[in-house]
Amino acid sequence: MTNLDYKIIVGLEIHVQLATKTKMFCGCALSFGEDANSRVCPVCIGMPGALPVMNKQAVEFSLLAGLALNCEIPSFTKWDRKSYYYPDLPKNYQISQYDLPLNGTGFIEIPLEDGTSKRIRITRAHLEEDAGKNIHAGDAFSRVDLNRAGTPLLEIVTEPDLSSGTEVRALAIELQRIVRYLGISEADMQKGHMRFEPNINLAITKDGTEYRTPITEVKNLNSFRALQRSVEYEARRQLDEFIDTGKTMVMGNKSTYGWDDNRNVTVLQREKEEAHDYRYFPDPDLVPVEVDEKWLSKIKSRLCELPLQKQKRFVEQFGLSDYDAGVLTADKATAEFFDETVKAGAEAKRVCNLLTQIGLKLANEKNCSVAELGILPKALAKLCVMASEGQISASAAQTILVEMSGGENEPEKIAEEKNLLQKNDTGELEKIVDEVLANNPDAIAEVKAGGKKSKKASGFLMGQIIKATKGSANPQMAAKILSQKLGQ
Amino acid sequence: MDLLKLTCKELRDKIAVGSIKSTDATEAIFSQIEKHEPQIAAFISTFKDDALAKAKSIDEKIAADEKSGLLAGVPICVKDNMCTTFGPTSCASKMLENFHSPYNATVVEKLLAADAVIIGKANLDEFAMGSSTENSGLQQTFNPWDTRCVPGGSSGGSAAAMATKMCFAALGSDTGGSIRQPASFCGVVGLKPTYGRVSRFGLVAYGSSLDQIGPITSDVADAALMMNVIAGKDENDSTSIDEKTVPVSDYLAGIENDIDKLKIGIVPEFIAAADPDVRNKIEEAIDCYRNAGSEIIEIKMPYFDYSIAAYYLLATAEASSNLARYDGVHYGHRTDSPADYVEVYSKSRNEAFGAEVKRRIMLGTYALSSGYYDAYYLKALKVRNLIRGDFTKAFEKCDCIMMPVSPTTAFKIGEKTADPLQMYMADIYTIAVNLAGVPAVSLPCGFDANKLPIGLQIIAPAFEEAKLLRIARMFEKRNDYHLEQPNLTTNKHE
Ligand SMILES: [Zn+2]
Numbered sequence: 002m003t004n005l006d007y008k009i010i011v012g013l014e015i016h017v018q019l020a021t022k023t024k025m026f027c028g029c030a031l032s033f034g035e036d037a038n039s040r041v042c043p044v045c046i047g048m049p050g051a052l053p054v055m056n057k058q059a060v061e062f063s064l065l066a067g068l069a070l071n072c073e074i075p076s077f078t079k080w081d082r083k084s085y086y087y088p089d090l091p092k093n094y095q096i097s098q099y100d101l102p103l104n105g106t107g108f109i110e111i112p113l114e115d116g117t118s119k120r121i122r123i124t125r126a127h128l129e130e131d132a133g134k135n136i137h138a139g140d141a142f143s144r145v146d147l148n149r150a151g152t153p154l155l156e157i158v159t160e161p162d163l164s165s166g167t168e169v170r171a172l173a174i175e176l177q178r179i180v181r182y183l184g185i186s187e188a189d190m191q192k193g194h195m196r197f198e199p200n201i202n203l204a205i206t207k208d209g210t211e212y213r214t215p216i217t218e219v220k221n222l223n224s225f226r227a228l229q230r231s232v233e234y235e236a237r238r239q240l241d242e243f244i245d246t247g248k249t250m251v252m253g254n255k256s257t258y259g260w261d262d263n264r265n266v267t268v269l270q271r272e273k274e275e276a277h278d279y280r281y282f283p284d285p286d287l288v289p290v291e292v293d294e295k296w297l298s299k300i301k302s303r304l305c306e307l308p309l310q311k312q313k314r315f316v317e318q319f320g321l322s323d324y325d326a327g328v329l330t331a332d333k334a335t336a337e338f339f340d341e342t343v344k345a346g347a348e349a350k351r352v353c354n355l356l357t358q359i360g361l362k363l364a365n366e367k368n369c370s371v372a373e374l375g376i377l378p379k380a381l382a383k384l385c386v387m388a389s390e391g392q393i394s395a396s397a398a399q400t401i402l403v404e405m406s407g408g409e410n411e412p413e414k415i416a417e418e419k420n421l422l423q424k425n426d427t428g429e430l431e432k433i434v435d436e437v438l439a440n441n442p443d444a445i446a447e448v449k450a451g452g453k454k455s456k457k458a459s460g461f462l463m464g465q466i467i468k469a470t471k472g473s474a475n476p477q478m479a480a481k482i483l484s485q486k487l488g489q
Numbered sequence: 490m491d492l493l494k495l496t497c498k499e500l501r502d503k504i505a506v507g508s509i510k511s512t513d514a515t516e517a518i519f520s521q522i523e524k525h526e527p528q529i530a531a532f533i534s535t536f537k538d539d540a541l542a543k544a545k546s547i548d549e550k551i552a553a554d555e556k557s558g559l560l561a562g563v564p565i566c567v568k569d570n571m572c573t574t575f576g577p578t579s580c581a582s583k584m585l586e587n588f589h590s591p592y593n594a595t596v597v598e599k600l601l602a603a604d605a606v607i608i609g610k611a612n613l614d615e616f617a618m619g620s621s622t623e624n625s626g627l628q629q630t631f632n633p634w635d636t637r638c639v640p641g642g643s644s645g646g647s648a649a650a651m652a653t654k655m656c657f658a659a660l661g662s663d664t665g666g667s668i669r670q671p672a673s674f675c676g677v678v679g680l681k682p683t684y685g686r687v688s689r690f691g692l693v694a695y696g697s698s699l700d701q702i703g704p705i706t707s708d709v710a711d712a713a714l715m716m717n718v719i720a721g722k723d724e725n726d727s728t729s730i731d732e733k734t735v736p737v738s739d740y741l742a743g744i745e746n747d748i749d750k751l752k753i754g755i756v757p758e759f760i761a762a763a764d765p766d767v768r769n770k771i772e773e774a775i776d777c778y779r780n781a782g783s784e785i786i787e788i789k790m791p792y793f794d795y796s797i798a799a800y801y802l803l804a805t806a807e808a809s810s811n812l813a814r815y816d817g818v819h820y821g822h823r824t825d826s827p828a829d830y831v832e833v834y835s836k837s838r839n840e841a842f843g844a845e846v847k848r849r850i851m852l853g854t855y856a857l858s859s860g861y862y863d864a865y866y867l868k869a870l871k872v873r874n875l876i877r878g879d880f881t882k883a884f885e886k887c888d889c890i891m892m893p894v895s896p897t898t899a900f901k902i903g904e905k906t907a908d909p910l911q912m913y914m915a916d917i918y919t920i921a922v923n924l925a926g927v928p929a930v931s932l933p934c935g936f937d938a939n940k941l942p943i944g945l946q947i948i949a950p951a952f953e954e955a956k957l958l959r960i961a962r963m964f965e966k967r968n969d970y971h972l973e974q975p976n977l978t979t980n981k982h983e
Contacts, residue, residue: 043592047814049585050572050594050691052726082810084857086834093813143830145818280857282866285698285807287727 007205009236012161018194019062024151025130026053037146045151047091059153062185063128067104079289084280089133099281102127111171116323122160166233178308182333197222201235213250214239219258231260319349334372345382380410397421423475437465492517497657497711504562511544511562518564531650533569534576535609558604566656569610572691581625582615584821584841594691595723603718611646615843617695624845633975638899641671648675659705664696666919669931673894673944676933679705680712683951684926685730688723694811696804699923709962713740738955751783754887763896766937774934774945788883792875796921802869809853873924880925884950894931894944933970
């Protein structure tokens with residue numbers, strides 16, 4: 002039996018579709034699901050003589066992402082043409098960025114399951130235009146839909162710092178959270194707004210010697226699940242292959258795999274892909290982009306507290322569990338709704354419980370975010386204060402929250418209408434206590450006798466009081482009156 | 490009055506006051522076309538019916554005292570590499586022979602907005618690659634001064650049409666001399682403006698960082714008038730220059746005024762290297778300026794010699810990428826029965842591109858290939874910067890530089906086609922101007938022993954077209970070469 006140990010090494014390439022008003026180099030609106038070739042113009046379908054004009058919003062979105070990913074931002078960047086022939090690429094070159102990307106090296110912190118976080122280095126993040134889509138409908142020929150051609154894509158490349166399928170997934174989710182917080186992408190997986198390409202290999206230690214397995218790239222993954230599983234599958238496959246063949250990495254050689262989502266396996270597409278010659282050169286139709294301090298600081302001012310920062314703050318400042326903080330910061334609107342409610346005077350843990358136990362369920366049912374339920378943070382804060390002060394019970398608070406999601410923002414009114422206010426009127430409570438005592442002389446005797454039976458008897462009397470008030474008595478107050486009456 | 494003797498500006502002025510009808514001018518142009526086009530073959534397409542309809546509408550506009558544009562009613566032709574929604578935009582290529590553009594080039598929009606009457610689209614070397622119009626994939630254009638000769642290129646159709654008075658003004662495009670050299674060969678005026686002064690939107694790209702649209706006219710004032718119509722920033726062309734940075738001039742204002750104490754730079758070796766007839770006429774032209782009070786200064790341009798090498802790397806690199814879109818997939822020629830999608834590309838391109846286009850695509854692809862990029866493309870860029878430096882230094886000493894447009898006059902059809910390198914070398918005087926992005930004009934300065942026109946090239950600093958045209962006008966006022974017409978009846982056509 003040989004002594005064999007291994008580490009998974011993964012680097013990620015991620016394409017994020019930016020939520021700009023128009024395409025990267027023309028005035029066409031971005032498209033999803035429209036009739037084929039209905040959102041095109043001479044520029045994005047590469048007609049003779051048409052020229053690209055840079056979309057400034059796309060550049061600003063990319064820079065915002067770069068700032069959030071702690072990237073170095075050079076003051077000078079340019080556009081390059083990347084040449085290859087493919088029917089969905091109308092000019093047969095893609096306008097991209099080669100040696101001077103908008104965003105240089107940076108890093109992203111990803112949350113791990115144990116509540117800590119890990120720093121993954123970013124190699125670069127550049128802007129480019131998307132291609133169209135080839136449609137193979139089974140005719141004797143294929144068709145091309147160019148609606149997507151020219152859509153702005155931010156390509157983010159990480160260093161191979163990821164070491165498990167879980168980490169890769171965590172990065173993907175964290176990145177989704179970030180771009181949504183920044184408002185630069187809808188990051189809708191179903192619409193293909195985020196596409197992943199992991200590069201995977203193993204560092205295997207066998208009898209004290211380290212071996213690296215050949216790197217494989219899995220193409221075009223568009224779900225977190227597929228991303229994680231493909232990495233895990235590839236790791237197993239590569240380990241088996243190494244045990245069988247002992248094959249190790251050769252520099253510059255990379256096989257390309259696809260992911261079969263039904264069978265949950267990777268499928269070889271191209272072996273040892275020869276280094277493609279894209280013949281990059283600066284696009285003479287576009288001018289270089291100079292990012293000066295003034296522009297950058299204007300973009301910086303749009304930067305918000307990022308999700309992981311927020312999550313950590315919720316744990317530290319409010320004592321929430323990492324899990325709850327994660328749930329509340331999953332989307333920006335919910336996190337801000339929570340923050341505002343707390344700011345309006347509510348106790349953080351109580352807001353958290355109400356939102357995680359009831360609010361998110363309601364939002365889910367209505368397919369919106371908590372912030373869109375029609376509840377004002379101030380009103381929710383009021384509700385929380387009522388519960389904290391004992392005017393309503395915890396369960397009543399939940400009932401009222403459900404009512405509030407119907408658009409009624411006065412929790413007191415709901416409590417009154419639904420008769421959920423706890424009886425805090427001492428006089429009235431005293432009368433009820435007196436009645437209960439009058440009807441239960443035996444129990445009084447047992448209480449006064451002391452000992453084991455005494456506790457049980459006082460519990461019985463409390464139960465009778467609550468029953469008599471139909472549950473609306475404030476339990477602390479009732480207990481206080483009872484013990485006074487019994488002379489304790 | 491012989492209507493065809495009028496300049497574009499004179500005609501415009503007469504149409505504007507109603508003393509000549511645009512319809513008559515347009516009719517005159519078409520009867521000229523009917524008479525001479527079979528001999529010259531300048532046009533790929535003509536639009537007689539549409540042009541006459543347009544002329545009529547402009548006559549009506551003027552009769553109704555409505556405001557009319559700068560070129561109201563003037564028949565104009567454009568080179569067939571500028572997109573028009575009317576007629577094909579063929580680039581003289583089998584690839585685009587039947588291609589109809591869904592949009593108008595910005596310059597075409599500007600001509601139409603100025604109420605010009607576009608009468609036809611002129612022949613060129615396929616995709617503007619060439620210096621003789623022999624590379625047209627559709628037809629051969631003949632030089633009106635001697636139909637055994639080439640008209641020059643690549644704007645050979647525009648220049649021949651202008652010289653034959655088959656239009657009152659024409660647009661050409663100039664990547665390495667493609668306006669100036671045919672203007673010189675055909676005895677007309679050709680202006681290549683500063684790179685970025687005129688929008689390239691809708692100009693089918695050859696070498697994007699060098700291409701520039703400009704006028705071909707019968708005199709310098711007409712070039713100025715055309716510039717007043719076509720110059721300016723275009724939001725659709727990122728490389729067009731912001732008018733806030735460099736305002737557009739009124740190019741006609743002050744054009745008749747001589748420039749006092751003009752300093753003219755010359756490089757004696759350049760002039761000496763031209764054919765004797767060319768050399769003599771250039772020297773005479775410089776004497777003419779000297780007599781007018783200009784100072785002649787000898788300058789050096791040490792990197793000029795490398796311009797051909799740099800140009801044929803940069804222009805072909807850009808061309809290899811610009812022409813990648815002609816693939817048979819989206820529009821243009823598609824091969825009949827491809828076996829697979831790779832054949833759609835390879836066969837369509839092989840069938841439709843001519844030899845020179847293929848040669849340049851291959852040269853450019855090679856120059857951009859991994860492992861060669863640094864040695865070729867990148868080095869060419871460095872040379873380009875040095876050439877720019879040559880001009881910058883020169884313009885510290887002088888207002889303009891004068892040299893020939895071409896070392897020879899128009900050569901015989903077929904004379905140079907066997908040796909592409911010899912053809913490339915003939916661009917020696919024009920190419921550096923494109924690499925530096927500065928403006929230059931070609932104007933008629935005499936004839937050789939065979940009565941073939943010779944062109945004087947005047948080069949000015951960037952964005953100084955107004956001054957450049959004034960300098961050129963000084964010569965025109967003192968000479969009549971631009972008024973001479975080719976005798977098309979005694980022409981030695983085989
Ligand atoms: Zn478009």
